[in-house]
Amino acid sequence: MPNASTNTRLRRLPAIATLVADGDGGAPHSWAEGPRFADAQQLLASGFAPDAVLLIPTEARQAATWLESLRRDARLGLAPLLLARSWGESVDALSDGIATSGESFTRCVAAIAARHVGIAKREAADGDERLLTFLYLRPDYILKPVADWRHERVYRYPLADVFARAGEDGFLMLERLRQRGLLEPTGLLERVPSCPGCGAGHLLFIETCPQCGSIDTAPQNFLHCYACGNVGTQEQYLTHQGLSCPKCSARLRHIGVDYDRALETLVCRSCAGRFTEPEVKARCLQCHNLGAPDDLTQRSYYGLRLSTGGELAARTGQVGDLFKLIDEFSQAHPEYFTQTLDWLLDLCRRHQEVQFGLVCLKFTNLRLLAAGLPRHRVAQMFDALAQRLRALIRTTDLFMRDDDEHCWLLLPQTPQGGMDVLLGRIAALSEDSTQDDGLRIEIATAALSSAQLDERITDARLLMGTLRNRAA
Template structure:
């Protein structure tokens, strides 16, 4: 029986690494940005980190798959003690998952620059573990001034789009769309750009609707845009092709030559046939 030779490698087990910032003492006694980083404890699961009571300055995640990555990130972002921390993934797991992280960093050295920038701004931010919802989201964005909340397309969501980060940082069960709109109305957030327009149900706000243009007479979906003309002499309305002859435009009903728009004829509002 033939055998096949295959190459093998050591399987990468899911792991959570932590980073601890080392700060030089400030002469004024205030908080200062970190000047270097060291590795902290390692954990096999997020629940171990949450139960440990340890407060790292940054977290590096090495999940086994996208589902585990999403679960870990959501748990960390919902934990008051860890929600605002720089959290990195060892690789990209897709737009919806990556939105919950601070980017990809396979080593502590790769994570250090971004983590240091966040930590530098955090030094001037009063940490309140009880902060939630609006306040937590605003604090997160303050620590990351270049961050833009971009909706992620998800056909399973009733609105077709969702904001993973706002969902995780907001209060349990809170509508992230309403939260963001509330902050926009208060002048705390601004629109960065239009992604897409979605028709929603006026009763339940669901966006899983199918809009199809049909003929109002027969209901057919086989429609095409056409130019329609209206003859002033007899009132006939028809497609421009019906009026075209070798001599120009002639009404197919009364045979009157149509020379001047606005005098002999005009273009009807109907544009589909």
């Protein structure tokens, strides 16, 4: 008779589905007693919702296919998926590791299940949102890039690739999450020079003739005759009697006395040019772009983990989708915005009559509101505020949404007085968003009029950085 405590333990045992490829009995895993399936498709089609899945494939390709199908599935994508053995780092990265014993398996599953409690149930979350949730469920998880020579970028984050929406670039998805402060780097792991044209990392570094660009260069010994100053290849000086100058016929006996070696050490077989340093070029093997190594893009690959902001976003949903309400009228792309600001700064320096205002708006408590209030209520509050904000913006102003907290307003030909009026109206927006229970959307602003510019502000990024800090 089982006693009460074993009963409790039995009840807590997770439901495990096992994927066993044909021909493998999976005998050593007697602790995984749940239903068995021949592959991922069969499990997905069965409608069975296990707490965890143990995978016993027979080869790496199969392991990858199974893991990819399960991770892409809305129902099972976040579940603990454990492998019976390692299949190499790019495959293992899609799993929750190797199950060495029933005990380690149960521990892993229980840890993930415990985190599930703190998460708002949102079906069909996909892309970056699913990735954030995945990381939230695994607090110590660090996303690491994996070297993969088959991949055009050479390095990739397998999990990001599998979670990315169709047509979305997994690497860029992570970059965006990092820029928005939802992921934070744990350390730089690799820097990969990449083609500025297509982003590929498969590059050929070739030495070319600086005069004609030919790759047909060869090292050569050049001799310099002291008597007449002639410079020629060693072969041209070689005679039966030893070295003698082909121009003045002087015998070259002692190096440093009769002759020396000229600095040029390379010759081009196409144009016969001589040179000391070949010109190094990088050729992209993907798009055949040929360029200087200095022009290559450097892609940085970090270990990445969920930040505190990312944790909040995973628990409450991203405030990013609230900002879609603002994106409708945020007509300026960040890059275009900074370019325009740079241009205005230049103009301002040269022409006294040019003036402009720059305002940084920071929604300081949006994440907190989103964490504490029902989603539809925050969305309603924010929508009302966004509509009023839109009404404040003149068609000549440039409005840009930067991230999940900051927006920017660039006001051309606006004197200090005009800007003060606007700042007052923005403060009123926040005031007007106050609800019956006293909650409201707080907006902090930091503004600068071109009249206040000094020589320390050299460019748009610096100016924006200064205002961002001031709005904090």
